[in-house]
Amino acid sequence: MRSTAYERDDVTAWDVARPARTGRAAGVSMAGFGVRSLAGVGLRMVPHPAVMLAVEFGDGTPFVDDAAGRQHRGSLVAGLGVGFGGAVRVRGENVECVQVRLSPTVARAILGVCPAELESVVVTLEDLWGREASRIREQLGDATSWTDRFVLIDAVLARRREAASPVDPEVAWAWHRIAVSRGLVRIDHLAAEVGWSRKRLWSRFHSQIGLPPKRAAKLVRFDHAAHRLVAGEGAARVAADSGYADQSHLHRDVMTFTGVTPSTLAGEPWLAVDDTAWPSRRSDLRRQLSTT
Incomplete structure (x- = not known):
């Protein structure tokens, strides 16, 4: 399912896709985004009580400018509290990605890193998953529908969660x-x-x-x-x-x-x-x- 979620002068449009059913991995929700333009200074990232994973594909590339003045590009992971103080901005044109919100109770198992290391920071998915991140990006690009992309990401997340220990x-x-x-x-x-x-x-x-x-x-x-x-x-x-x-x-x-x-x-x-x-x-x- 696709629909235009938001329009205004400096954000041309968000096209949003949602999965038709709940995935296999508990504590996980996802949506697909196609953003034609994030002009000017970009979009302010608002802190959220979930760990955010954004897996991009296609021709456009998202950029994130963090609070320390660093720029990150490509598929990204944002820890709890990212955006604190309004200093984190997201930019890009013709961006397509699957965004995943991970409950912090499953983030450690799925991402393979201690959540405390992600506190209020942004890292690239390649830093955490290495070549697997590139393979997933290619598979998303080869998929012909949002349904297929959601199935792909769901399988990856479920497999990673099952292979790791849960939180206490x-x-x-x-x-x-x-x-x-x-x-x-x-x-x-x-x-x-x-x-x-x-x-x-x-x-x-x-x-x-x-x-x-x-x-x-x-x-x-x-x-x-x-x-x-x-x-x-x-x-x-x-x-x-x-x-x-x-x-x-x-x-x-x-x-x-x-x-x-x-x-x-x-x-x-x-x-x-x-x-x-x-x-x-x-x-x-x-x-x-x-x-x-």
Whole structure:
């Protein structure tokens, strides 16, 4: 399925494809993107509580300018928190890619690297997978449909996950509690729930997920608030419903994560495209808003 997800003067169009069914690898979601132009300074990358994998193919090449002033090109992996402060930009023309969002509980197994090494950084897929990254790119280019590309990527991810050890069940449980609470669970309560000391939870969680528990919770809370702003909710209501002390607290958090105000964030195409690329998120959000 293809549809135009977003259009404006400096982003000509996003053409988005979605898989028809859930893949074999749990904790994984994907979408296909064709972007004709990301002109000017590029698209601001907004921090997200998932590890992002973008496998490009075709004639165009995406470029990512990171917070340290480095430029990355080709297929990329972005760790939790990438885009913090609004300093990471994505550019390119005629870009085609399969973008994958990995739950941090499966990212280590699939990527083959400790998530803590990816904290708030961008690396090339070749740095992690070597020649396999080039082979996958060629296979994606040879595929004649988005369905075939999704099947290909799903098989690769499922195989890699099955061949590696999962995170500790206590760590997986702690991440699940943070996610379902939208970042509002108390970290000391998490430690008590899994029977660990706070120090042990912090150490294991950080090494296996990629962020300390408290920072992970703040990222999840921000992400929930950001998508409510994009859905058209007022900042005051979003702040009250998302666990912020007041609207000023929300304003400061959004500025810290993105470098822009809540009103500007609400129009960011990086978030607006979620409505088409990741419809389950927005469907859940709409159901929630309809009952409040």
